[in-house]
Amino acid sequence: MSISVKTFSSAAEAAQALSSDHAARFMGGGTLVMRAVNAGDQSFNTIVLAKDATLKQIQQQGDRIVIGAGVTMSQILASRELEFLHQVARAVGGPAIRNMATVGGNLFAEHPYGDMTAALLVLDGSVTMAGGQTAALADFLKTRAREPRALVASISIARPQSGVFKFRKVSRVKPKGVSLMTIAAWVPQSGGRIHDARVAYSSMGPTPMRVPAVEQALEGASLDEAGIANALAVATSGLEPPTDAISSSWYRKEVAPVHLKRALLGR
Amino acid sequence: MSQKPVQFKLNGEEKAVFVEGGQNLLDVLRRGVGDLSPKYGCGQGTCGACTVLIDGEPHLSCLTLAETVEGRSLRSTGGLANGATLDPLQDAFMKHFAAQCGFCTSGMLMAARALLDKTPNPTREQIVEGISGNICRCTGYEPIIDAILDAAHSSGGRRTA
Numbered sequence: 001m002s003i004s005v006k007t008f009s010s011a012a013e014a015a016q017a018l019s020s021d022h023a024a025r026f027m028g029g030g031t032l033v034m035r036a037v038n039a040g041d042q043s044f045n046t047i048v049l050a051k052d053a054t055l056k057q058i059q060q061q062g063d064r065i066v067i068g069a070g071v072t073m074s075q076i077l078a079s080r081e082l083e084f085l086h087q088v089a090r091a092v093g094g095p096a097i098r099n100m101a102t103v104g105g106n107l108f109a110e111h112p113y114g115d116m117t118a119a120l121l122v123l124d125g126s127v128t129m130a131g132g133q134t135a136a137l138a139d140f141l142k143t144r145a146r147e148p149r150a151l152v153a154s155i156s157i158a159r160p161q162s163g164v165f166k167f168r169k170v171s172r173v174k175p176k177g178v179s180l181m182t183i184a185a186w187v188p189q190s191g192g193r194i195h196d197a198r199v200a201y202s203s204m205g206p207t208p209m210r211v212p213a214v215e216q217a218l219e220g221a222s223l224d225e226a227g228i229a230n231a232l233a234v235a236t237s238g239l240e241p242p243t244d245a246i247s248s249s250w251y252r253k254e255v256a257p258v259h260l261k262r263a264l265l266g267r
Numbered sequence: 268m269s270q271k272p273v274q275f276k277l278n279g280e281e282k283a284v285f286v287e288g289g290q291n292l293l294d295v296l297r298r299g300v301g302d303l304s305p306k307y308g309c310g311q312g313t314c315g316a317c318t319v320l321i322d323g324e325p326h327l328s329c330l331t332l333a334e335t336v337e338g339r340s341l342r343s344t345g346g347l348a349n350g351a352t353l354d355p356l357q358d359a360f361m362k363h364f365a366a367q368c369g370f371c372t373s374g375m376l377m378a379a380r381a382l383l384d385k386t387p388n389p390t391r392e393q394i395v396e397g398i399s400g401n402i403c404r405c406t407g408y409e410p411i412i413d414a415i416l417d418a419a420h421s422s423g424g425r426r427t428a
Contacts, residue, residue, distance in 0.1 A: 001288030005268060005334060027332065032310050034330040037289050038310035046330065074324070094400015095381065096325040160275065176399040232374050 003037065007049040014050035015130035015151035024048050026151055028055075028070050029100035031093075031209035032109060055104075055153065058082065063159055066128075069104025069152045073116070076103070084165050088184075089134045090120040091169040094176060097185040104152045107137075108144065110206075112178040112246045115169050117141070117208040121200035122186040123157035123165070141207040164188050171253075172246065179203040180247050181256060187223060194218045194227070199260075204252060212258070213237040228264050232257040275336045277302060278346025284332040292327035293317045296343065301384035304345035304373050308402075315401030318374040318381075319343045325381040327400075327413055337375065344373040356380060356415065363414035367405035374401050381414045 006024075008014040018024050024046035027033040033047060056069030058079050065081060075090040075100065090100055094113055106116040107127070117137075125137035128149040135143075137155065141260050166185040171177030182202035197218040202208040217231035241252035244247055259267070269372040270285040276301060294341040296302045296319070308316035310329050317329040320342040347354040356379050359365070375398055382389055382397035389397065394415045395408075403411060 005332065030332055030335075031327075034291055034332060035311045038291065049335070090396075093312070095397060096315060096327045096400050097312055099324045099326055102328060105387050134274075164417075175395055181315060245294060245335065250276045 003223040005047045006083045011052040011130040011153050014048050017048050018151050019149045026100035030107040031101045032105055064156050066156045068154050071103050073098035073101050084160055088167050089174050111203040114202045114208045115182040118184040118200040119204040122184045126156050128154045129210045138210050145256050170259045194221050199244050233249050235260045271334050273334050273337050276340040290333045291329050292333045293333040295333040302343055302345045304343045306373050311374040316374040318377040344376050359414040359418035363410045365410040365414040371403040
């Protein structure tokens with residue numbers, strides 16, 4: 001093992017170190033990076049740390065909430081203003097993992113992880129980098145693999161109205177297991193009809209993703225079994241879910257409509 | 268190989284040790300300061316056998332970069348007993364046969380200790396949640412849950428040692 005550890009007092013300095021060294025990786029809570037170290041990952045030889053308090057802040061900005069990339073799942077569970085995310089944070093690991101795993105790290109988690117990211121996607125998440133640039137979370141996830149050298153500073157989300165935000169993590173082990181698929185949905189209704197719904201999955205592709213086919217099929221539908229039938233029919237349309245130790249791609253496709261129905265109808 | 272000095276408290280005692288770059292806390296506890304109570308299970312955050320308390324909160328020592336515990340206070344299973352007086356959790360684990368092969372026991376005890384320190388009278392559901400990051404392949408969990416419930420009731424959850 002020959003890894004050098006560089007600790008910086010600000011996120012900006014850490015971002016600078018990260019951008020200039022292709023063999024450096026930023027470490028937040030350690031649940032991804034130390035796992036890679038323990039597995040003998042040779043793709044990096046430097047760990048970059050930032051002791052920057054701003055990465056740990058949760059701030060309200062109008063009707064949005066800005067979550068620092070270094071905020072842990074436990075911090076979310078301790079935050080009253082993020083109460084709507086408690087069920088999501090609780091779905092991530094056990095208490096020890098939640099004391100370590102960060103929101104920023106979750107954006108980089110490969111399947112069968114990354115449950116929080118699905119929720120952030122439907123909450124209109126946008127990512128701010130340490131240099132100040134911002135990007136819609138969905139766009140950020142698309143380029144994540146190609147541009148891994150920037151440092152995420154915070155994630156901004158919209159506060160959902162009560163009853164609109166839905167979340168379901170599907171595991172094979174109770175009470176906790178890794179995700180077969182994770183479903184997050186934002187389902188606003190007016191006059192008994194769904195309008196501008198957002199639906200996202202984790203563990204159904206290379207990154208967590210919005211599901212436009214489902215969102216379009218929900219437009220104008222009623223939130224009941226008959227109303228969402230068209231959305232269920234296109235639940236995995238165009239998707240190539242991964243095969244991993246938890247499940248085959250085929251199985252994920254087969255069961256996705258069932259779980260989407262349960263998630264949308266709250267069953 | 269670059270080494271860095273790190274100082275921390277382990278079970279109330281000051282420790283000073285040199286760590287290598289990228290070395291995890293579990294390795295430092297076991298090989299660096301000779302505390303063999305936390306166990307190396309999976310090395311990837313799945314099993315919970317390496318659970319220790321850092322400033323009172325449960326953490327997975329195999330996923331903790333050792334140098335980040337500088338100045339912090341750690342507790343491991345090795346420090347639960349006070350001489351011959353066991354922690355109520357350790358007594359209850361024996362009484363309820365909550366250990367079979369024993370490999371998960373150290374992590375289970377620390378996860379349970381963390382739970383009872385915050386929630387002295389937990390419900391069964393809270394216990395299940397509290398140990399949900401710890402895998403046991405022998406007991407089927409029920410004896411462990413019973414033991415933690417018993418420890419909570421018999422001691423008010425507080426450490427008597």
